[in-house]
Amino acid sequence: AQSVTQLGSHVSVSEGALVLLRCNYSSSVPPYLFWYVQYPNQGLQLLLKYTSAATLVKGINGFEAEFKKSETSFHLTKPSAHMSDAAEYFCAVRTNAGNMLTFGGGTRLMVKP
Amino acid sequence: GAVVSQHPSRVICKSGTSVKIECRSLDFQATTMFWYRQFPKQSLMLMATSNEGSKATYEQGVEKDKFLINHASLTLSTLTVTSAHPEDSSFYICSASRETVQETQYFGPGTRLLVL
Numbered sequence: 001a002q003s004v005t006q007l008g009s010h011v012s013v014s015e016g017a018l019v020l021l022r023c024n025y026s027s028s029v030p031p032y033l034f035w036y037v038q039y040p041n042q043g044l045q046l047l048l049k050y051t052s053a054a055t056l057v058k059g060i061n062g063f064e065a066e067f068k069k070s071e072t073s074f075h076l077t078k079p080s081a082h083m084s085d086a087a088e089y090f091c092a093v094r095t096n097a098g099n100m101l102t103f104g105g106g107t108r109l110m111v112k113p
Numbered sequence: 114g115a116v117v118s119q120h121p122s123r124v125i126c127k128s129g130t131s132v133k134i135e136c137r138s139l140d141f142q143a144t145t146m147f148w149y150r151q152f153p154k155q156s157l158m159l160m161a162t163s164n165e166g167s168k169a170t171y172e173q174g175v176e177k178d179k180f181l182i183n184h185a186s187l188t189l190s191t192l193t194v195t196s197a198h199p200e201d202s203s204f205y206i207c208s209a210s211r212e213t214v215q216e217t218q219y220f221g222p223g224t225r226l227l228v229l
Contacts, residue, residue, distance in 0.1 A: 032216045043119070043206050044157075044220040051216060090156065094216055099145055101218055103156045 002027040004093050006104035014112045019063075019078040021107050023091035026072060032094040033074040034101065035065055039087045047089075050074060061085070086111045114140050117209050119221035126197055127229055134192045134224045136207030143209035146190040147218060148182060151204040163190055197228040 007022040025031060032051050036044040048059025055067045065076045074091060091104040116139040126132050136146060145164050149157040163169040163184035171177050179201075181193040190209075194201050204225055208218040 034217070036220070041204075041223070041225065043117075043222040044208075046217065046219065049217060099210060099216075100147075100159060100162065105156045 002031065002093050002102050004091050004102055004104035006089075006091050006107050008107055009105060010108045010110065012110040012112060013081045015083055016080050019076070019081045019085065019109065021076040021089050021091075021109065023065075023074045023076065023104060024072055025074060025091070025093045027093055033065075033067060034092040034094070035059065035063070035074075035076050036090045036092065037061075037087050038090065038106075044090065047076070081109075081111045083111050083113065085109060115211065115217075115219040116140050117143075117207065117219050117221040119205075119207055119224050121224060122222060123225045123227075125227045125229065128198055129196055131193055131195045132197055132226060134194075134205055134207075134226075136190045136192070136209070136221050138188045138209045138211070138219075141209075141211040142187040143190075143211060144187065145210045146184055147208045147210075148180075148190075148192050149206045149208065151206060151223075153204075157206060160192075194226065197226070199228045202226055202228045 003026045005024045034049045035047040038044050047063050048057045050057050050067045058064045063078045089107050092101040094101050118137045120135045148160045151157050160175045161169045161171045163182050165184050165187050169182035184190040206223040208220045210218050
């Protein structure tokens with residue numbers, strides 16, 4: 001079985017500061033990993049995905065994530081936070097064995113002016 | 114590309130009535146569609162997976178007779194909440210994966226259901 005853990009249900013940063021949202025996964029087979037963002041009362045928007053190509057993945061809105069197999073991690077980063085980045089972020093894992101996604105509990109990012 | 118729409122975006126209904134929610138892939142053919150439920154300040158919970166032309170696969174604990182899913186075409190899936198009760202009030206989100214990029218799910222904007 002696969003699982004996803006997002007450390008920190010709430011993260012607060014100042015505008016312009018580094019954003020780091022943590023995601024650890026467990027999977028018995030090589031995973032596909034995803035980060036989605038959800039704005040209030042909206043669906044999920046794909047930020048980026050890892051599908052066994054380059055371990056450093058660049059996404060939209062200046063976000064990137066690095067797949068570290070030894071640490072079973074896929075942390076999301078952005079060098080400089082904008083107010084518009086305030087949202088809920090979900091990490092998800094999918095294995096080759098199936099088409100289903102398993103989501104982490106989500107991290108609410110707050111950006112202070 | 115890969116746009117998914119849902120209709121309606123919000124619905125309020127009386128207890129005991131049925132509500133149908135539509136999920137459409139607008140610019141691609143969706144071989145598989147998924148239905149999720151999300152409670153306030155919580156993560157998404159997968160309810161069921163549906164493939165075009167076949168019966169949906171429901172997750173454990175999800176009532177098949179209460180949450181009817183139909184996936185009649187490659188661009189449309191519907192979720193019908195039958196005999197809705199206040200505890201069915203939630204945010205329902207669908208997603209779809211395209212035939213050529215099956216590992217990625219593209220999400221709709223969600224439907225807010227309130228049962229009075």
